[in-house]
Every structure is written in structure tokens, then in C-alpha cells.
Amino acid sequence: KAGVTQTPRYLIKTRGQQVTLSCSPISGHRSVSWYQQTPGQGLQFLFEYFSETQRNKGNFPGRFSGRQFSNSRSEMNVSTLELGDSALYLCASSKSGYEQYFGPGTRLTVT
Amino acid sequence: KNEVEQSPQNLTAQEGEFITINCSYSVGISALHWLQQHPGGGIVSLFMLSSGKKKHGRLIATINIQEKHSSLHITASHPRDSAVYICALTQGGSEKLVFGKGTKLTVNP
Numbered sequence: 337k338a339g340v341t342q343t344p345r346y347l348i349k350t351r352g353q354q355v356t357l358s359c360s361p362i363s364g365h366r367s368v369s370w371y372q373q374t375p376g377q378g379l380q381f382l383f384e385y386f387s388e389t390q391r392n393k394g395n396f397p398g399r400f401s402g403r404q405f406s407n408s409r410s411e412m413n414v415s416t417l418e419l420g421d422s423a424l425y426l427c428a429s430s431k432s433g434y435e436q437y438f439g440p441g442t443r444l445t446v447t
Numbered sequence: 448k449n450e451v452e453q454s455p456q457n458l459t460a461q462e463g464e465f466i467t468i469n470c471s472y473s474v475g476i477s478a479l480h481w482l483q484q485h486p487g488g489g490i491v492s493l494f495m496l497s498s499g500k501k502k503h504g505r506l507i508a509t510i511n512i513q514e515k516h517s518s519l520h521i522t523a524s525h526p527r528d529s530a531v532y533i534c535a536l537t538q539g540g541s542e543k544l545v546f547g548k549g550t551k552l553t554v555n556p
Contacts, residue, residue, distance in 0.1 A: 424488050430542055438482075
């Protein structure tokens with residue numbers, strides 16, 4: 337069974353640009369969550385989606401948005417990038433109420 | 448105050464030693480998760496538990512709901528166990544993970 341995949345794995349953007357990250361969950365998993373990891377703040381929750389509905393949103397500015405498609409694949413978008421958005425972005429999928437499986441992450445560098 | 452507190456922050460052990468990492472939390476939970484993160488970023492779920500004790504190979508996780516405390520034990524530690532171990536919790540019907548700051552474990556040969 338294929339694991340959670342994230343694309344791209346690495347990304348370099350400049351300030352002011354926007355970026356879209358993609359997450360494909362394990363087949364049969366309808367829940368997808370996104371997390372940001374930085375050396376200073378550690379792991380922080382961004383969004384939770386279930387069956388195309390956002391169930392929860394973390395304490396991030398409106399520049400961070402996301403969505404989930406009918407096949408459970410999810411994307412997150414960050415507009416007007418800032419240097420502080422440089423981070424490892426992780427997604428995780430699960431059958432609701434069960435353990436979560438993490439993807440390898442997308443490492444975003446903003447210059 | 449963080450909802451999830453881990454100790455110690457850093458731990459160095461010799462190969463073969465018994466290791467304990469502790470996690471305390473201050474809120475009601477639906478489940479407590481132990482995660483492992485190796486250099487390079489990948490996170491693996493080790494345990495998800497809501498009561499009692501679970502064991503996978505050399506790893507044991509326990510939780511005391513009344514005391515809001517969980518422990519992760521590693522028996523006969525090995526250098527390949529070197530990683531960051533993260534305690535996290537979920538609440539209600541949400542999949543949202545609330546994380547501790549992690550424990551960096553180094554096991555020397």
C-alpha cells in the first residue's frame with residue numbers, strides 16, 4: 337500500500353510569491369491534516385480536512401489556505417510569501433479516529 | 448503553559464540502556480500519540496493509545512488517564528533508536544495533533 341506522498345519535496349521561492357503544495361493520502365483515508373515545522377516554533381497545526389470539508393484551522397494568517405478534493409487529495413496555498421514561512425510542511429492522513437500517517441514533507445525556503 | 452510537556456528535552460544513552468521519556472498533559476484527550484522523527488524530517492507514528500499499555504518490539508508506551516501522564520520506554524537501546532521522540536494528543540472528534548516540544552535521543556555505541 338503506497339504511503340502519503342507530498343509534492344514537491346523541495347521548493348525555493350522569493351518573498352511576495354505564492355506557493356501551492358500537494359498531498360496525496362493513503363488510499364481509503366478521508367482525513368488529511370497539514371502541519372508546519374520550524375526550528376523556533378516546532379510543529380504547529382495548520383488545517384484538518386475530512387470529505388472535502390475543513391473541520392479545523394490553526395492560528396495562521398489568512399495567507400494560508402487549503403482545500404481537499406473529492407478523491408481526498410489536498411492542497412495548501414500560501415500567498416505573499418514571507419521569510420518566516422520557510423519551514424517543513426507536513427501532511428498526514430488517517431481513517432478518522434485512527435493513527436495518522438505522515439508524508440515526507442515539503443521543505444520550503446523563502447529568500 | 449503548553450498543553451503538552453515532555454521531559455527530558457535531550458537524552459544521551461549508551462547502547463543497551465533502558466530509556467524512559469515522559470509526557471504530561473493538561474487537557475482532556477481522546478488519544479495520546481508517540482511519534483518518531485529522524486534527521487531529514489520524516490515522522491513515523493509509534494503508538495496511539497487512550498488507556499493502558501502498548502508494546503511493539505522493544506518499545507513500550509503507557510498512559511495514566513487520571514494522572515494525565517504517559518511514558519515511552521525503549522528497552523535494549525540501539526544507535527538506530529537515535530531520533531526525536533514527540534508526544535502529541537488529539538481531542539474530541541478532531542484529527543488535529545497538539546505536540547510537545549520533543550525529546551532528542553542519542554544512543555552511543
